[in-house]
Amino acid sequence: MAIVRAIRFTLNGTSVTAHVKPEDNIVDVLSQQFDLRGARESCGQGLCGCCTVYVDGKAVSGCLYFAWFLDGAKVETIEGLGEGQKLDPIQEAFIEAGAFQCGFCTPGFIMMVKKLLERHPDPGDDDIRHYLTGNLCRCSAYPEIVEAVKLAARSARSAAVASAAE
Amino acid sequence: MASKGTSRNIGQSIRRLEAREKVSGRAEYVHHLRLPGMLHGKIFRSTMPHARIKHINVEAAKAVEGVFRVVTVDDIRTVVPNPYYGPAFHDQPVLADGKVRFAGEPVAVVLASDRRVAEEAAGLITVEYEELPAVYDEVEAMTADVLVHDELKPAATFPDLKHLKGRRNTNVALDYRLRRGDVDAGFTAADHVFEHTFRSQPVMHTPMEPFVTVADVADGRVTLHTASQGPSFVRIEIARLLGLPENRVRVKVPYLGGGFGGKLYIKLEALVAALSLLVQRPVKIALTMEEQFFMVTRHPCTFKIKSGVTKDGKLVARRCEVIWNGGAYADIGPRVTQKAGFTSAGPYDIENVSIDSYAVYTNRPPAGALRGFGAPQTAWAYECHTDMIANALGIDRVEFRRQNLLHNGRPQASGTIVKDAALEKVLDQLAIRMKWHLPFDRGQGRIRRGRGIAIGIKGITSPTTSVAIVNLYADGSCGLYIGTVDMGQGSDTVMAQIAAEVLNMDAESIRVIHSDTDVTPYDMGTLGSRSTFHMGTAVRLAAEDAMRKVQELATELGVPPRSNIPISELLRRKYGMQAGNIIGTGSFIPDYEKPDPDTGQSAKATPFWGVGGTGAEVEIDTETGTLTILRLVNVIDAGVAINPKMVRSQISGSAIMQLGFTTTEQMLYRDGQLTNNSLAEYKILTLLDMPLEFSSEYVQSRQTSGPFGAKGVGESATIALSPAIGNAVADAIGVHLTDLPLTPESIFLALQLASNARIGGG
Numbered sequence: 023m024a025i026v027r028a029i030r031f032t033l034n035g036t037s038v039t040a041h042v043k044p045e046d047n048i049v050d051v052l053s054q055q056f057d058l059r060g061a062r063e064s065c066g067q068g069l070c071g072c073c074t075v076y077v078d079g080k081a082v083s084g085c086l087y088f089a090w091f092l093d094g095a096k097v098e099t100i101e102g103l104g105e106g107q108k109l110d111p112i113q114e115a116f117i118e119a120g121a122f123q124c125g126f127c128t129p130g131f132i133m134m135v136k137k138l139l140e141r142h143p144d145p146g147d148d149d150i151r152h153y154l155t156g157n158l159c160r161c162s163a164y165p166e167i168v169e170a171v172k173l174a175a176r177s178a179r180s181a182a183v184a185s186a187a188e
Numbered sequence: 189m190a191s192k193g194t195s196r197n198i199g200q201s202i203r204r205l206e207a208r209e210k211v212s213g214r215a216e217y218v219h220h221l222r223l224p225g226m227l228h229g230k231i232f233r234s235t236m237p238h239a240r241i242k243h244i245n246v247e248a249a250k251a252v253e254g255v256f257r258v259v260t261v262d263d264i265r266t267v268v269p270n271p272y273y274g275p276a277f278h279d280q281p282v283l284a285d286g287k288v289r290f291a292g293e294p295v296a297v298v299l300a301s302d303r304r305v306a307e308e309a310a311g312l313i314t315v316e317y318e319e320l321p322a323v324y325d326e327v328e329a330m331t332a333d334v335l336v337h338d339e340l341k342p343a344a345t346f347p348d349l350k351h352l353k354g355r356r357n358t359n360v361a362l363d364y365r366l367r368r369g370d371v372d373a374g375f376t377a378a379d380h381v382f383e384h385t386f387r388s389q390p391v392m393h394t395p396m397e398p399f400v401t402v403a404d405v406a407d408g409r410v411t412l413h414t415a416s417q418g419p420s421f422v423r424i425e426i427a428r429l430l431g432l433p434e435n436r437v438r439v440k441v442p443y444l445g446g447g448f449g450g451k452l453y454i455k456l457e458a459l460v461a462a463l464s465l466l467v468q469r470p471v472k473i474a475l476t477m478e479e480q481f482f483m484v485t486r487h488p489c490t491f492k493i494k495s496g497v498t499k500d501g502k503l504v505a506r507r508c509e510v511i512w513n514g515g516a517y518a519d520i521g522p523r524v525t526q527k528a529g530f531t532s533a534g535p536y537d538i539e540n541v542s543i544d545s546y547a548v549y550t551n552r553p554p555a556g557a558l559r560g561f562g563a564p565q566t567a568w569a570y571e572c573h574t575d576m577i578a579n580a581l582g583i584d585r586v587e588f589r590r591q592n593l594l595h596n597g598r599p600q601a602s603g604t605i606v607k608d609a610a611l612e613k614v615l616d617q618l619a620i621r622m623k624w625h626l627p628f629d630r631g632q633g634r635i636r637r638g639r640g641i642a643i644g645i646k647g648i649t650s651p652t653t654s655v656a657i658v659n660l661y662a663d664g665s666c667g668l669y670i671g672t673v674d675m676g677q678g679s680d681t682v683m684a685q686i687a688a689e690v691l692n693m694d695a696e697s698i699r700v701i702h703s704d705t706d707v708t709p710y711d712m713g714t715l716g717s718r719s720t721f722h723m724g725t726a727v728r729l730a731a732e733d734a735m736r737k738v739q740e741l742a743t744e745l746g747v748p749p750r751s752n753i754p755i756s757e758l759l760r761r762k763y764g765m766q767a768g769n770i771i772g773t774g775s776f777i778p779d780y781e782k783p784d785p786d787t788g789q790s791a792k793a794t795p796f797w798g799v800g801g802t803g804a805e806v807e808i809d810t811e812t813g814t815l816t817i818l819r820l821v822n823v824i825d826a827g828v829a830i831n832p833k834m835v836r837s838q839i840s841g842s843a844i845m846q847l848g849f850t851t852t853e854q855m856l857y858r859d860g861q862l863t864n865n866s867l868a869e870y871k872i873l874t875l876l877d878m879p880l881e882f883s884s885e886y887v888q889s890r891q892t893s894g895p896f897g898a899k900g901v902g903e904s905a906t907i908a909l910s911p912a913i914g915n916a917v918a919d920a921i922g923v924h925l926t927d928l929p930l931t932p933e934s935i936f937l938a939l940q941l942a943s944n945a946r947i948g949g950g
Contacts, residue, residue, distance in 0.1 A: 045304055059220045060213025062445075064396045065477045065867040072396055100213040113211040117203060120833050123841060124676030125210030126219075126396040126445030132211060155876040158867070160396050160446050161676045162844035164875050165882060166837060 034102030048084035060100035071157030100129035115174035123161035201833035237860030238322035289516035292482030326513035336549035366788030374505025374540030378496025397445020418713030444675035449557035481865035528562025571642035571911030640915025644907030646798035651780035655709035671711030690731035717900025734772025800904035802912035813936030828897030
């Protein structure tokens with residue numbers, strides 16, 4: 023009989039409990055116990071970025087991260103972005119630029135872009151290409167993704183200017 | 189004119205209808221589906237490329253706690269007496285039946301409520317095999333003693349394959365031929381004759397959502413939730429396989445996480461439906477990325493091309509011999525053989541043409557459709573060959589193409605008159621974008637630079653049918669019922685734009701109802717760049733039918749013409765309350781004439797022509813073979829673009845995918861065993877692999893028979909990309925590589941061989 027352990031962690035700002043087996047990864051727990059579908063297992067090797075979530079503020083591959091170790095952690099997913107009906111500016115930028123086709127890799131990209139913009143508020147092409155090279159898009163919406171990142175960066179900067187002026 | 193500035197829908201870059209669902213992670217995929225009582229299936233696969241199965245030992249797997257059942261073909265046979273399926277041939281067993289024909293073929297399935305229990309138990313199955321000699325290469329398979337199948341079993345679906353029924357002692361599943369003029373006389377009359385052989389490697393679709401199907405069989409009804417590009421075909425084939433009428437089989441498809449031709453016809457559905465029928469519980473099989481490589485691949489191909497040309501550069505004769513490696517099961521290979529076969533002489537006006545195209549069985553994973561239906565493999569040959577001829581004759585490569593290009597009004601090799609194919613415009617635009625007539629910096633020292641262009645043509649699978657329903661509800665809002673699957677290409681949005689244009693609505697206000705064969709009408713499949721043209725026409729007809737019925741209702745109610753009374757008000761007057769529907773239907777099948785079986789001649793071989801061209805500038809480090817794409821220019825004929833932004837996304841997306849097939853992607857085998865079936869070793873392109881300069885555009889044109897002048901665009905940019913790069917590489921280093929992919933190793937090797945030859949030749 024498999025060992026099951028109860029763990030407590032913060033999921034998108036809410037305290038939660040999950041019952042996990044040693045072999046469960048983050049994607050298993052998010053999808054099966056919390057019905058969150060944004061993080062997806064695709065390559066299963068941490069190479070495609072479709073399962074990107076944050077653990078304690080760091081972007082990780084949910085398919086390679088054992089849920090067992092989430093006890094006491096702070097987990098954030100694509101479902102935690104935006105507020106209610108209002109999308110995050112990065113999500114808006116992805117729509118504006120048409121930066122996706124099938125949409126399967128999109129949540130992982132958006133999570134990674136958020137980290138990219140924290141680190142490089144005004145990224146150049148090279149920053150974008152290097153930072154996002156671990157996220158794969160087989161529909162190859164890459165040109166539109168670069169455009170979306172720049173749009174999001176621009177809107178974050180103008181929001182910052184606007185709030186400074188207030 | 190192509191542009192219609194006044195339209196609120198056609199020619200507008202409307203955002204995807206499903207955009208919010210996709211950026212928020214809420215979009216629905218079969219990947220996520222769980223049903224109450226559902227079992228997970230894990231496939232145990234063959235470790236032998238060709239062997240007789242002596243014994244399957246399932247005892248250890250059965251003993252694992254939590255295992256519900258272990259299933260082999262003997263179990264399947266208790267519910268499906270003849271468990272063989274396939275679109276062109278009924279040659280593929282649901283599970284290996286006494287024999288395995290490729291390493292990776294499904295042999296048994298473990299069912300368990302817990303996916304990981306099924307995985308663990310599947311690892312405990314063992315099989316005793318009697319190994320058989322195997323054949324892997326398509327050219328060898330033409331004449332080999334090794335037979336992959338004892339007898340050919342064509343499906344009744346395609347009447348033109350009937351003559352192959354019962355054929356024995358061959359690996360050739362289809363021999364297609366085309367004859368135009370007198371090719372031998374053409375060669376005799378020619379001043380120069382050139383002959384080259386080109387090869388394309390095995391590659392895979394690699395959708396980010398791997399293949400997945402959930403089947404739920406209960407009370408004599410089958411419900412399939414499947415990541416499929418062709419729900420109507422799945423229903424027909426599952427109904428045949430299980431001996432049920434079509435109305436007992438329901439196939440539902442939400443969004444697809446990519447398809448690219450892989451998720452066509454019938455794949456996992458046959459096995460999963462049979463398993464659910466056997467155990468009378470819902471069953472889900474979701475492949476891993478590694479397993480996807482065993483499901484379907486693109487056809488590797490060997491193409492021998494020979495051309496006769498006059499001294500002033502007129503092509504007068506061409507012979508094509510194309511051999512397609514179909515793997516162990518035919519899938520749709522015979523159609524690829526035929527459809528890519530008939531355009532394999534390229535977009536040129538050649539009086540004497542002979543084409544032989546063969547689908548061949550080998551002991552490799554099955555090959556099927558992949559974005560382009562064989563056209564990119566044939567163009568790799570004919571467009572590299574074009575450059576080699578032009579160079580040998582000392583004619584400018586663009587001029588040589590222009591001189592021989594097919595013009596509208598001229599017969600293509602099949603005899604079909606070319607119409608609405610913007611070949612000249614695409615070629616001209618390429619030359620402009622590439623600044624072809626300006627001097628070019630060719631590099632120096634170890635760094636060499638070159639440039640190349642290529643242009644290709646593609647016929648469209650025909651005849652195929654699409655049916656659409658426009659349903660106007662009591663408040664006047666519209667539901668559009670179509671079987672076209674939105675796998676990322678944006679069909680929901682484009683179909684809504686077409687319906688909205690006729691209905692005088694906004695596309696965003698239309699609700700597109702996704703494939704559910706209980707609800708949505710027949711569609712042949714989301715494939716081969718056919719949806720905008722075929723389904724788009726059906727949608728237009730359905731919307732026009734609905735508008736006619738609105739008019740009839742107005743007349744019936746005594747409303748004067750052009751009163752502009754809303755539909756909701758008409759329905760309220762008719763039914764006395766908010767009630768009723770107005771339902772318009774549209775169905776479309778293009779004109780088609782079956783090609784003559786001996787000559788391939790047909791007056792109507794294709795409903796429209798796909799045209800694509802690519803220009804490339806490359807830089808090569810001759811000491812390492814490293815290839816850098818400095819510039820990639822993609823130009824296609826889109827007809828009138830219904831949604832310009834999405835057309836450009838189709839061009840760039842398909843070009844980047846094809847760039848992967850050109851430079852990095854290759855399934856590697858050793859002794860019939862695939863050795864690189866993971867994204868760690870099979871490299872698809874990332875953002876870092878994007879060319880430094882990259883452009884995607886379409887020329888002004890109009891497909892007169894298409895909806896609002898549109899034609900399909902999903903594949904056009906794939907056709908000529910590989911040869912454009914191959915030609916640029918040759919321009920840089922003076923050696924034409926004939927085999928794909930163009931890796932640093934293969935370029936380095938070609939340079940070494942050339943320099944050895946120069947030394948050896950003195």
